[in-house]
Amino acid sequence: MTSDTVDIRYVAKLARLALTDDEIEVFGRQxxxxxxxxxxxxxxxxxxxxxxxxxxxxxNVLRDDALRPCLDHEIVMAGAPxxxxxxxxxxxxxxx
Amino acid sequence: xxxxxxxxxxxxxxxxxxxxxGASAVEVTEATLARVDAVEGVVxxxxxxxxxxxxxxxxxxxxxxxxxxxLPLAGVxxxxxxxxxxxxxxxxxxxxxxxxxxxxxxxxAVARMLEAGAVPIGKANCDExxxxxxxxxxxxxxxxxxxxPARVPGGSSGGxxxxxxxxxxxIGLGSDTGGSIREPGAFCNLVGFKPTYGRxxxxxxxxxxxxxxxxxxxxxxxxxxxxxxxxMGGYDPMDATSIDRPLEATATGLLDDLKGxxxxxxxxxxxxxxxxxxxxxxxLAYADLERLGAELVDVSLPTADYGVATYYLIAPAECSSNxxxxxxVRYGLRVEGDDVRxxxxxxxxxxxxxxxxxxxxxxxxxxxxxxxxxxxxxxxxARTLIARDFDRAFERxxxxxxxAASCPAFEFGxxxxxxxxxxxxxxxxxxALAGLPALSVPCGWSTPEGAKAPMPIGLQLAAPLFAxxxxxxxxxxxxxxxxxxxxxKPALEGARA
Numbered sequence: 001m002t003s004d005t006v007d008i009r010y011v012a013k014l015a016r017l018a019l020t021d022d023e024i025e026v027f028g029r030q031x032x033x034x035x036x037x038x039x040x041x042x043x044x045x046x047x048x049x050x051x052x053x054x055x056x057x058x059x060n061v062l063r064d065d066a067l068r069p070c071l072d073h074e075i076v077m078a079g080a081p082x083x084x085x086x087x088x089x090x091x092x093x094x095x096x
Numbered sequence: 097x098x099x100x101x102x103x104x105x106x107x108x109x110x111x112x113x114x115x116x117x118g119a120s121a122v123e124v125t126e127a128t129l130a131r132v133d134a135v136e137g138v139v140x141x142x143x144x145x146x147x148x149x150x151x152x153x154x155x156x157x158x159x160x161x162x163x164x165x166x167l168p169l170a171g172v173x174x175x176x177x178x179x180x181x182x183x184x185x186x187x188x189x190x191x192x193x194x195x196x197x198x199x200x201x202x203x204x205a206v207a208r209m210l211e212a213g214a215v216p217i218g219k220a221n222c223d224e225x226x227x228x229x230x231x232x233x234x235x236x237x238x239x240x241x242x243x244x245p246a247r248v249p250g251g252s253s254g255g256x257x258x259x260x261x262x263x264x265x266x267i268g269l270g271s272d273t274g275g276s277i278r279e280p281g282a283f284c285n286l287v288g289f290k291p292t293y294g295r296x297x298x299x300x301x302x303x304x305x306x307x308x309x310x311x312x313x314x315x316x317x318x319x320x321x322x323x324x325x326x327x328m329g330g331y332d333p334m335d336a337t338s339i340d341r342p343l344e345a346t347a348t349g350l351l352d353d354l355k356g357x358x359x360x361x362x363x364x365x366x367x368x369x370x371x372x373x374x375x376x377x378x379x380l381a382y383a384d385l386e387r388l389g390a391e392l393v394d395v396s397l398p399t400a401d402y403g404v405a406t407y408y409l410i411a412p413a414e415c416s417s418n419x420x421x422x423x424x425v426r427y428g429l430r431v432e433g434d435d436v437r438x439x440x441x442x443x444x445x446x447x448x449x450x451x452x453x454x455x456x457x458x459x460x461x462x463x464x465x466x467x468x469x470x471x472x473x474x475x476x477x478a479r480t481l482i483a484r485d486f487d488r489a490f491e492r493x494x495x496x497x498x499x500a501a502s503c504p505a506f507e508f509g510x511x512x513x514x515x516x517x518x519x520x521x522x523x524x525x526x527x528a529l530a531g532l533p534a535l536s537v538p539c540g541w542s543t544p545e546g547a548k549a550p551m552p553i554g555l556q557l558a559a560p561l562f563a564x565x566x567x568x569x570x571x572x573x574x575x576x577x578x579x580x581x582x583x584x585k586p587a588l589e590g591a592r593a
Contacts (some may be wrong), residue, residue, distance in 0.1 A: 015460040017441060017445055017453060027454060041405050041409075041478050051473055052479040054337065075200045079426065081430035082430065
């Protein structure tokens with residue numbers, strides 16, 4: 001399979017997680033350990049085996065494109081950390 | 097009728113009593129809230145006690161009973177795991193990131209329980225985002241095992257399990273991704289039942305690993321589990337993975353013996369590895385199945401040993417994707433930053449605990465470019481092999497019996513290495529990966545080293561997809577003949593602490 005070293009800073013960046021130096025050290029070691037265990041899967045002959053994403057029957061679920069009742073706007077917005085009128089407020093994304 | 101005799105009843109008995117007007121739902125609710133008040137200081141099952149919601153629902157139930165409605169769960173107090181939404185109440189997932197979040201709608205499974213007459217006593221503690229096997233990963237509270245407060249209740253549905261074991265509810269709603277209903281069931285002397293994947297709607301269950309998550313009941317009897325399942329199961333258009341086929345009532349099909357049934361004992365699950373005492377108890381459990389008329393069949397699950405490795409790629413991969421939604425924008429915690437990227441990074445760093453971070457990192461790595469085929473796809477192929485193992489085994493038997501966990505409830509802090517905690521779900525993960533219905537039923541008592549008293553252990557029974565009726569029926573026959581759960585009471589007399 002793959003080597004047991006993980007570029008933990010890179011993975012944390014992909015995961016949008018700020019990590020402390022201590023966490024980088026601890027999680028890096030623990031992930032290396034875990035990957036050492038999961039590498040056992042390399043023993044299985046899976047060359048001609050299909051992948052399973054869902055075990056039970058799955059089918060496309062469609063419905064008519066019609067208006068239905070939905071959650072009240074105010075109730076949903078009440079959970080927002082910051083809002084401005086009808087919008088979620090976030091720090092500036094596009095610079096001037 | 098005294099408070100004590102009300103809360104000591106099974107869910108089936110409570111519902112019958114309320115239907116026949118022997119006691120009102122309000123009386124049952126008040127008795128249960130008094131019990132919560134008396135024991136919560138020691139047990140800590142609930143993150144939020146819903147006294148007002150419970151009283152108001154109980155009054156509605158009493159009115160419906162007076163109007164002649166025949167409610168299967170009339171007045172039955174329930175504990176709802178805090179990863180399930182109940183409109184207008186705090187729903188935290190045991191996480192700081194959702195510590196103050198109020199659910200804007202109600203999960204289908206919860207709504208169906210309430211429609212059937214159940215009364216929600218509180219939102220129960222759990223490992224953060226249901227990731228854990230001891231409840232120790234909750235960021236918001238400690239839950240103790242009612243049979244020994246020095247020990248964990250199991251997890252991740254540990255609060256729901258402890259609440260039912262301590263008579264703070266008659267039914268606990270839990271969710272099982274790799275064993276999170278069955279293991280706490282075993283640790284707390286309960287029946288913990290995970291139905292077939294897709295049988296109970298996941299709408300309103302905050303997602304951990306969507307291809308595995310399944311809601312089910314924790315109860316003090318098999319009959320109660322069946323009644324709860326019959327009430328909450330069935331197709332729901334709000335969950336695209338919900339199974340659209342008729343639900344067979346299970347509570348009316350409980351068996352008294354196992355005549356004509358073939359029960360598989362898994363060759364690879366050698367109970368000798370669990371030590372002499374547990375080995376003897378599981379052998380006795382298998383012999384009891386035989387005594388009840390079952391034929392024991394030797395079956396093989398050659399890939400089951402790879403279950404934990406498979407699970408710890410698939411579940412973290414799905415969790416890393418599902419938990420991406422917690423970014424400080426639309427709900428939950430936000431930690432401010434100069435730009436949006438810093439805000440995301442800091443919010444998630446402050447909001448998630450160590451186990452959640454670990455799993456997000458594992459999953460992100462397993463899904464990242466260059467590793468996807470080696471980890472995620474390979475795990476999905478291993479999942480196919482595990483499901484095929486069960487298909488082959490079920491050609492030779494009707495049910496499979498095994499331990500539910502490799503040990504009784506352990507002491508707080510005794511599994512500090514993440515992988516040793518992951519191994520707690522060794523026996524329950526393969527069934528989860530294959531989507532099978534499975535349950536844990538009390539099968540005796542064993543005294544772990546250093547324990548003051550014997551702790552409960554569980555027998556796991558698993559069935560083919562959709563064979564819930566057979567599974568619950570057989571578990572009932574075993575429970576009725578052995579009555580292990582009744583041997584001891586929780587260690588809470590005079591509790592208030």
